Amino acid sequence: MAGKYSAVFAVTFLLSGLAGAGELPDSQLINEVEAALKMPSGAKPLIAYARYYTVETRDGRREVRGVFLLEPADRPGLHDIDDGGLPMVQDGGCDVVNVRYAIDEKKVLGVWCNGVA
Numbered sequence: 516m517a518g519k520y521s522a523v524f525a526v527t528f529l530l531s532g533l534a535g536a537g538e539l540p541d542s543q544l545i546n547e548v549e550a551a552l553k554m555p556s557g558a559k560p561l562i563a564y565a566r567y568y569t570v571e572t573r574d575g576r577r578e579v580r581g582v583f584l585l586e587p588a589d590r591p592g593l594h595d596i597d598d599g600g601l602p603m604v605q606d607g608g609c610d611v612v613n614v615r616y617a618i619d620e621k622k623v624l625g626v627w628c629n630g631v632a
Contacts, residue, residue: 558612567583579618580614586610
């Protein structure tokens with residue numbers, strides 16, 4: 516399945532650029548988020564994904580937002596976001612996982628796979 520979406524990921528990632536400026540979470544916060552996650556049905560284990568995080572304020576609530584990508588397959592693990600934005604991918608199923616986590620409440624607000632075009 517990953518090969519099927521390689522071109523989609525590459526084109527969408529290059530054309531869409533990065534979304535939403537924010538701050539980078541520290542390693543303690545990332546560990547907290549990842550310990551609380553339950554990957555959605557159909558997703559690979561967390562360690563299989565290239566993981567990108569940012570901290571944003573939404574409706575007065577500080578949240579961690581994350582995007583996990585299976586592509587590029589040779590780069591699993593945590594990655595810095597050069598300009599504070601997240602990769603944007605429009606589809607891809609569970610090759611792309613999205614995360615929202617409320618920092619003060621210490622709870623996962625959502626973990627979901629992208630749709631498939």
